[in-house]
Amino acid sequence: MSEPKVAIVTLTTALLVAIPSESRLAAQIVSKLEAGQYTVTDGALPLSSIRFAPTFEWYRPYTKVTAHGSALLSDQQLQLADGIVSGTFTSPTVYGVRAEMLGNASRALDDRSLGTDQVDVQTRVHVLFHDLGGMWFGGGVARPWRVAVVSSADVADAGIWTKVGDVANRFGVATFTTTFTNFSFSKIAALHDTLSAALSCSTEAPVTNVVGMVASQQAISLATTTNDACDRQSRFSDLETSVRWEAGPIEFAGKIGHRFGDAYDVTPDSRRWSSASATMWVSDRVAFIAGGGRQPALPLRGLPARSFGMAGLELAYSPVSKGAVPVSLPHTILVRSFETRPAANGMEKLVIRVGGVESVEVMGDFSDWSPLTLTRRGRDLWELALPLAAGVHSFNVRVDGGPWAPPPGVPTMRDGFNGEVGLVVITREKGGH
Amino acid sequence: MTFAHGLASRMSLVAARHARCAAAAALALAVAAPTLLSAQDAEPDRLARLDISSKYAIQLLIDSANTEGLPSRALRSKAYEGIAKKADGRQIVAAVRRELIALRVARTQLGDVDDDELMAAAAVIEAGAKPAQLSTFRPRVKNRSDLQAFTIWASLIWRGVPTEDASSAISKLWQDGADDATFVSLWNNVQSDILRGLNPGTALQNRIREAPGRAPPSKGPPPEGQQEREGSK
Numbered sequence: 001m002s003e004p005k006v007a008i009v010t011l012t013t014a015l016l017v018a019i020p021s022e023s024r025l026a027a028q029i030v031s032k033l034e035a036g037q038y039t040v041t042d043g044a045l046p047l048s049s050i051r052f053a054p055t056f057e058w059y060r061p062y063t064k065v066t067a068h069g070s071a072l073l074s075d076q077q078l079q080l081a082d083g084i085v086s087g088t089f090t091s092p093t094v095y096g097v098r099a100e101m102l103g104n105a106s107r108a109l110d111d112r113s114l115g116t117d118q119v120d121v122q123t124r125v126h127v128l129f130h131d132l133g134g135m136w137f138g139g140g141v142a143r144p145w146r147v148a149v150v151s152s153a154d155v156a157d158a159g160i161w162t163k164v165g166d167v168a169n170r171f172g173v174a175t176f177t178t179t180f181t182n183f184s185f186s187k188i189a190a191l192h193d194t195l196s197a198a199l200s201c202s203t204e205a206p207v208t209n210v211v212g213m214v215a216s217q218q219a220i221s222l223a224t225t226t227n228d229a230c231d232r233q234s235r236f237s238d239l240e241t242s243v244r245w246e247a248g249p250i251e252f253a254g255k256i257g258h259r260f261g262d263a264y265d266v267t268p269d270s271r272r273w274s275s276a277s278a279t280m281w282v283s284d285r286v287a288f289i290a291g292g293g294r295q296p297a298l299p300l301r302g303l304p305a306r307s308f309g310m311a312g313l314e315l316a317y318s319p320v321s322k323g324a325v326p327v328s329l330p331h332t333i334l335v336r337s338f339e340t341r342p343a344a345n346g347m348e349k350l351v352i353r354v355g356g357v358e359s360v361e362v363m364g365d366f367s368d369w370s371p372l373t374l375t376r377r378g379r380d381l382w383e384l385a386l387p388l389a390a391g392v393h394s395f396n397v398r399v400d401g402g403p404w405a406p407p408p409g410v411p412t413m414r415d416g417f418n419g420e421v422g423l424v425v426i427t428r429e430k431g432g433h
Numbered sequence: 434m435t436f437a438h439g440l441a442s443r444m445s446l447v448a449a450r451h452a453r454c455a456a457a458a459a460l461a462l463a464v465a466a467p468t469l470l471s472a473q474d475a476e477p478d479r480l481a482r483l484d485i486s487s488k489y490a491i492q493l494l495i496d497s498a499n500t501e502g503l504p505s506r507a508l509r510s511k512a513y514e515g516i517a518k519k520a521d522g523r524q525i526v527a528a529v530r531r532e533l534i535a536l537r538v539a540r541t542q543l544g545d546v547d548d549d550e551l552m553a554a555a556a557v558i559e560a561g562a563k564p565a566q567l568s569t570f571r572p573r574v575k576n577r578s579d580l581q582a583f584t585i586w587a588s589l590i591w592r593g594v595p596t597e598d599a600s601s602a603i604s605k606l607w608q609d610g611a612d613d614a615t616f617v618s619l620w621n622n623v624q625s626d627i628l629r630g631l632n633p634g635t636a637l638q639n640r641i642r643e644a645p646g647r648a649p650p651s652k653g654p655p656p657e658g659q660q661e662r663e664g665s666k
Contacts, residue, residue, distance in 0.1 A: 365510045368479075369517035391549035392556070392580050394514070404518065411588030411620055413560055416511065416528035417520040420591075423556070423584045425613070 062401075064088045064358075082108045092401075098126045100138075117145040118300060122155060133162035142185075144300050153185035153300050172247025182237045185300070236261030238296070246356075249281040259296055269305045270296040277310075281379060288312075335360075335397055336380070338407030340388070340424060348388040348426060352407070355380035357399040362407075364395045364421070371398075394421040479516055487522030494529050503536045504548040507555070535559045542567035553583035560590040566600040569607060581613040582606070585620045592624070593633035602641045 056067045069083035084106035091099040103121045122140025137158040144153070159179035165172055240257035254276040259266050275293020282288065292309035336353040343349040352360055352374060360382040361371040366389075374382035394415075396404040406412040406422035415421045480488050491512050498505040511532045515525035535555035542564050543554055554567055570579050582603055589599040606615060619640055626636035 363517060365514075368510070369513040371517075392553045392584055394510075409621075411584050413556060413587050413591040415514060415518070416531065416559075417515055417518045417524060419518065421514075423588060425581045425584055427578065427580075427613070 062090050062092065082106065093128065096128045096134075098128065100124045100126060100136075102140075119143050120155070122157075124157075133160070135160040142300055153183055155181065155183055157181040172245060172250075174243060174245040176241070176243050178239070178241045180237065180239050182235070183300070184233070184235045186233050234261075234265045234299075236265045251279040251281075253277050253279075253291075255293075257296065267297065267305070273305070275308075287379075335399065335405075335408055338395075338397065338409055338422070340426070343385050346387070347385045350374065350384045350386055352382045352397065353380050354382065354399055359401065360397065360399050361401075362395060362397050363404070364393055366393050388426045390426050393424050393426060395424055396421055479513055482516055483512075483525065484522045487526050490526045491529050494526075494533050498533055498536065501537070501540075503533070503540060504552060506548075507536065507552045508532055531559060538564045539567065543571055546573075549580060550578075550583070553580050553587075556587040557583050557590075560587040561596050562586065562590060562600055563596065566596075566604070569604040578613070579607065581616045582611075585616045588620060589623065589633075589637060592627055594623070594637045595634050598634050598637055602637055606641070 054069060058065045064087070066086045066088075067084070068086075084104055087103045089101045101121070101123050103119075105117075105119045107117045120140060120142035122138055124136050124138030126134055126136040128134040135158070137156075139154070139156040142153040142155055157179060159177060161175060161177040163173060163175045165174055237260045238257055239260065240255055242253065242255035245252045254274070256272075256274040258272050259270050273294040273296045275291065275295070277289060277291025279287050279289045290311045293307070295306045295308065297305045336355075337351075338353075339351045341349045341351060350362060352362075354360060360374040360376075362374065362384065363369050363371045366386060372384060372386075374384040377383050395407050395410070396419075397407045398404045404419065406420045410422040410424055412420045412422050480491060483491070491508070495505045495508050498508055508529050511529050512525055515528055520528075532555065535558040536551060538558050539551050539554035543550065546554075554570070557567065558564065570582070586599055586603040589603075590596055602619075603616075606619070619637075622640040622643070623633070623636045626640065627633050631639075
């Protein structure tokens with residue numbers, strides 16, 4: 001069976017819908033609307049469809065839960081495409097070391113299958129070198145269902161990253177990451193389980209099964225056969241290097257990768273891959289994006305290698321999961337601006353601009369010095385409505401659970417505890433400082 | 434029998450008296466309980482995180498402020514701040530004590546003003562200004578707030594401007610009728626100069642000359658050349 005190649009050209013729009021959040025909940029709903037043209041050589045996907053992709057996130061300083069799904073609308077029919085629920089738990093950073101546990105439950109619908117399910121759990125240990133770089137290593141297990149040649153997988157990974165530059169710098173900041181992931185999986189199936197399993201366990205000449213894995217005479221020699229079942233051990237490793245560069249409103253991301261493994265585990269079209277994307281933000285929530293490349297086969301999901309291209313308009317910002325990119329120590333200098341504006345019902349709206357963080361908190365005399373969490377309203381925009389009485393108020397701000405510091409652009413003075421506070425005057429006639 | 438009878442009757446009288454006392458005490462407690470409970474509710478729970486001696490010292494300071502008619506919420510807020518920032522108990526007590534002293538000085542210099550003004554003036558004293566320098570602000574001006582002036586004043590001293598220079602500049606601007614925007618603009622300009630490496634006192638001196646409301650009263654049309662220069666400004 002020839003490897004089908006899917007070329008996807010999408011027009012992407014996204015809508016950020018923020019729900020009113022309590023200071024203790026800090027939840028956001030992010031929804032995406034995509035209009036796309038799909039081209040396939042075979043399969044069940046319609047030629048053109050609209051894709052809805054809602055995302056829900058709930059996060060606290062050390063916990064994050066994400067639920068994401070997508071559905072295709074075509075010919076007035078809604079068809080589920082994929083869904084994933086993820087949970088991430090991180091420990092406080094002690095002497096630059098942080099532990100992390102990730103868990104995912106997902107379903108993916110491919111144009112040539114009824115859908116594959118997977119549950120995976122992974123733990124990692126991160127070692128951070130201030131704000132300049134870090135490394136991690138970890139391992140986990142994955143259990144897929146309805147994947148023809150995989151029944152369970154052991155995953156071990158390690159990575160190293162470094163950051164060059166600063167967001168405030170004219171040339172921006174670039175983050176380089178290199179990861180090495182080793183997959184070891186086994187297949188235990190009855191000879192008559194599926195056609196592909198039968199082929200995998202046969203003693204015929206090398207064949208390519210449904211996910212492009214070649215079962216050779218060598219592979220068969222590794223298999224243990226019984227009267228009505230066989231199991232086989234497979235192994236391959238991915239080495240991938242990526243770069244992400246941000247300079248003002250422009251973001252660029254690129255990656256290249258290479259897969260190591262025997263010929264019966266890795267097909268030629270999954271040996272090497274590369275991709276790139278560019279994003280240009282024209283406002284807080286509007287960006288043009290374009291990109292393309294190649295994705296290797298994902299045996300754990302029963303997905304073949306794919307080429308893709310995309311061009312679109314985005315009206316939202318989706319925070320990147322901590323588990324997907326290098327973690328970094330909090331850096332309060334990232335706060336770019338701080339402002340108070342009059343809001344409805346006699347409230348004052350606190351507006352803070354800071355990018356590349358996952359949480360922003362304030363505290364002051366108005367909260368009896370209890371931390372209050374702001375809500376993300378855009379790419380780097382955070383807001384909170386407060387009932388601030390007229391008078392002078394003291395403020396401190398922190399990001400990602402880091403140290404408290406005065407906000408930028410306001411008068412400051414010592415707090416009597418070896419630190420500083422920002423001072424903001426709220427007048428009765430109009431707000432602001 | 435008589436003795437026993439008398440003893441029994443005496444004991445019953447004592448018991449009845451004790452019962453009445455107990456009932457009265459219970460009634461008094463029932464009446465006072467809401468007051469005691471409400472007082473306990475008013476007692477901030479977060480002070481309980483401090484060690485006993487620090488908590489007691491802070492409570493005494495708060496009581497002193499209440500007695501003197503000073504805003505005790507400022508002291509309580511300072512204690513909460515110290516707890517939130519995980520400061521040592523003794524450090525928190527010292528900070529609260531400094532706050533109380535500053536409030537007393539501000540009250541002495543400004544007289545009967547509202548709590549917001551008093552606390553803003555106390556910040557100026559805590560920053561290092563001399564008490565007598567507050568006297569400029571004693572005369573009340575209708576529809577004019579000195580909160581922004583006090584805030585900028587305190588911050589300038591904290592940023593390293595000599596207290597005399599800061600006091601003189603803020604007082605002069607206040608007397609010239611400068612509004613809040615003028616004080617904020619002054620602070621922004623001085624701050625940017627300091628970040629560029631300029632001496633704080635020099636930065637203030639340079640910027641105070643540019644502040645509006647500082648021009649001398651006009652005594653007639655200036656010469657043509659000078660008029661052009663002022664227009665270009």
